[in-house]
Amino acid sequence: MTEVKEHKIRVLVAKPGLDGHDRGAKVVARALRDAGMEVIYTGLRQTPEMVVEAALQEDVQVIGLSILSGAHMALVPRILELMRTNGLDDVKVFVGGIVPDEDVTALKNMGVSGVFGPGANTDDIVKYIRESVSAQA
């Protein structure tokens, strides 16, 4: 077709774990939309399997995980492992939520490329995503 080619950044925003709060995740989803991205929003209580399956089907470049329950050290390694077995090694992962400093280092060592605390500015998340995606291409 002769139309103008469009390359939208596609991001999955997921809320794994059992806590029932998705206000933060929704704020991030809207901010990314307002920055021109296509955000697939999957809702509450996603298992790691659901997150990775959705990322695969939607062919996203970035996964954002909102975790407030403190369960990040259990959930994130499992998600990263499933991503590897599904061939999603090139997909970037960031975590938003309450993450103690020592865990930030641990998460980054595992392969998480961004960690944003509850007070993080959504502009920083937008910037992080744009930079991660352009580094990929």
Added chain:
Amino acid sequence: MSDEIAPSLPPVVKAIRSSRRELSRLLTRIENGEADKDLAALFPLTGSAHIIGVTGAPGTGKSSLVNALAKHYRTTGRTVGIVAVDPTSPFSGGAVLGDRIRMRDLSGDPGVFIRSMATRGSLGGLAHTTVEVVRALDAASFEVILIETVGAGQSEVEIAGAAQTTLVIEAPGLGDDVQAIKAGILEIADILVVNKADRPGAESTTRALRAMLDLGHRTERIVHHGQLMTVPAANPRVDESSAWQTPVAQTVAINGTGIAELAEHITNHLRYLHQSGTLQLRERVRIESEMTDLLRETLLMRLLHQTDPAHLGALVDQVQLRRLDPVSAAHLLIDLSFPREEKQP
């Protein structure tokens, strides 16, 4: 989805039938307008899926119904592809695609593939590339393909050109129900669904819809890229008595009530399409209109490509000075690229 019997399949078809990752990546290329060759290669392997459109006002329960129907089809062993369309923000060009929220029951099932799409500026309730994404799912051998349109409420008539069976979803308690189905939506419904039948008002909504159906007489219509087209009414194989009678089904998508009955209506409709010849007739109209659109677009691009920008600018000047009218100016340009010979009707 294995293919030992067909070693001569095009590589792209082999790839998308054996790898969900490959399928997913192809869908992205299609959305980005970079898959013409792949689409050409897979086209001969399309045409087997039953394509079902689901449309209706926001919040009527389209996603929940798609989820329930997909679960039903999985119990019959059929594989299901789902395309869920949500609107792109005209301000930012971004979108929040949230239909998967209602489809979590389907996760973990390798016989289901769900893809969310943003409209990216298209207005008819689908994205420009939705039909092509559906073709890829068809070639990937999904047997039933469900398309959820944008929930705009009135303008999403394009679905009738993309689907074989179109479900129009209503729900009680959305204010003036009859209002919500006025704008051409009733004409595109092959099956009307009153979802949220557990809510008060379901009976009166159903009665109102039945009354509207009794008033109207059924003509074969096809919508493509926003244009409503009437298929030759005198289809020799359909007389009045055997014409399709649009049923009104009641469902509760969140607990499965009425879904088996709805699926039966859908099966009956497919049978009707086959037996009456309507399936082929509709497909012909659809192909013709797709080709016309492509011609329009391609010829325009060629013409603009051939045209000297200075010449175009000079003609614009002439029009602005009122020395030439816009129609004559356009004809001057067209005649340069396509010299007129003997006029053919």
